[in-house]
Amino acid sequence: MKSWKEECGVFGIWNHPEAARLACLGLYSMQHRGQESAGIVTLKEGEHIHHKGIGLVSDVFREADLARLGGQAAIGHVRYSTTGQNLLTNAQPLTADLYHWPIALAHNGNIVNHDMLRSDLKERGSIFQGTNDTEILLHLLSQHRSSDLVAALTDSLVKLEGAYSLVIMSNDKMIAIRDPWGFRPLVIGRKKIDETTWARVVASETCAFDLIGAQFEREIEPGEMFWVDEKGEHSKIFSHRERRAHCIFEHIYFSRPDSIVFGESVYATRKQFGRQLARETSVEADLVIPVPDSGLPASIGYSQESGIPFELGIIKNQYVGRTFIQPTQAIRDFGVKIKLNPQTAVLKDKKVIVIDDSLVRGTTSRKIVSLIRQAGAKEVHMRIASPPTVGPCYYGVDTPQKSQLIASKYSVEEIGQYVGADTLGYLSIEGLFQVMQSNSKTITKSKYCAACFDGKYPTDLFGLDEGDAK
Secondary structure, three states: OOOOOOOEEEEEEOOOOOOOOOHHHHHHHOOOOOOOEEEEEEEEEEEEEEEEEEEEEEEEHHHHHHHHHOOOOOEEEEEEOOOOOOOHOOOEEEEEEEOOOOEEEHHHEEOOHHHHHHHHHHOOOOOOOOOOHHHHHHHHHOOOOOOOOOHHHHHHHOOOOEEEEEEEOOEEEEEEOOOOOOOOOOEEEEEEEEOEEEEEEEEEOOHHHHHHHHEEEEOOOOOOEEEEEEEEEEEEEEEOOOOOOOHHHHHHHHOOOOOOOOOHHHHHHHHHHHHHHHHHHHOOOOOOOOOOOOHHHHHHHHHHHHHOOEEEOOOOEOOOOOOHHHHOOHHHHHHHOOOOOEEEEHOOOOOEEEOOOOOOOOOHHHHHHHHHHHHHEEEEEEEOOOOOOOOOOOOOOOOHHHOOOHHHOOOHHHHHHHHOOOOEEEEEEEHHHHHHHHHOOOOHHEEEEEHHHOOOOOOOOOOOOOOHHH
């Protein structure tokens, strides 16, 4: 069975004369959530106008595109596909002209019963254009008899299992929806237009509000459907679960450090992970350095807790993206040095602690340790500000199959030997949740999904894990 995972960011704005341009800025601020395609759909005089393409936001949208989009409402999407081809047919927002309304749909997450629903819909005559799981919802809506979009969504959403944060636009309303587990973040705010007028905005992360000058108000609640139309604002809980399953990896890696996610500062949380890591895995050293930029907040926390000086021992080339072409083996052998350059003047003859947020396959960590040694470091102690990743994610974060996760097969000592470190230490899962609980008295372990660390998946996986058992 295939897992149609999506790492994505969604954005929506209602009732603003510069909706398309603000949507573009919002997507730009969430570029870290997806670098393969981008798209915007606007509502102009009751009709949808759309533009999407393969590439970064700055590549896809030109001034002429934004001028053509126009309108006073818009939804947008940035996508990183984790399986299958990066096709324009998979770029979002997806659009369809259904019987009762035109629909534009942007989705962050992963529907774990996708294959089962897709097969059933095909048997009933549905024709699929792409290979993404988001298209499932369009087909469910197309087969619903009600002319009430909210009612059609309520009936359709209960058939979906897994992670979905959605922004939907018809010809007369914008709707924001979050799955009842609350896997992925979705926040709501306001953008002031004048003394008496506000625009409503929604986004995957609060950093999008910061860029456009919008005011963060609250999260969309798990199982909530919120919508805005010409009559005002409305909300309903369409599905309720006692347990929450917020993705802990949003705090470890995926979200931008300057965002507030699940009610907590990502930057402050990552610093606390570093402090806890120092308490659990102390070692004598001269310097603490981050793997840029992913290990930066945790390394600051580690340094502050341990008293070991912090230095930028590795400099990142900010102009190398993930689409860099490596056409020959001779070029490919440069490996991680294309992006990261160790500072010999800082590292030579030093005992170094290098901090990263996670260690997945181990291949990149091995190259980083090698670079630090080549720069003359006397000792290299690697510290990871999260527990060992032992299982893949099926809810929207790109992690390999279990067979490719080094911690699923080897001990910490064996992994340390593989990456070439003098010692290797991880943040314990107990320490991880000790930090989360210290941040907020309302946070409990049961409010988070940490299946990638403990193997306890909150939902039925509908066969998605069969390939990982091999």
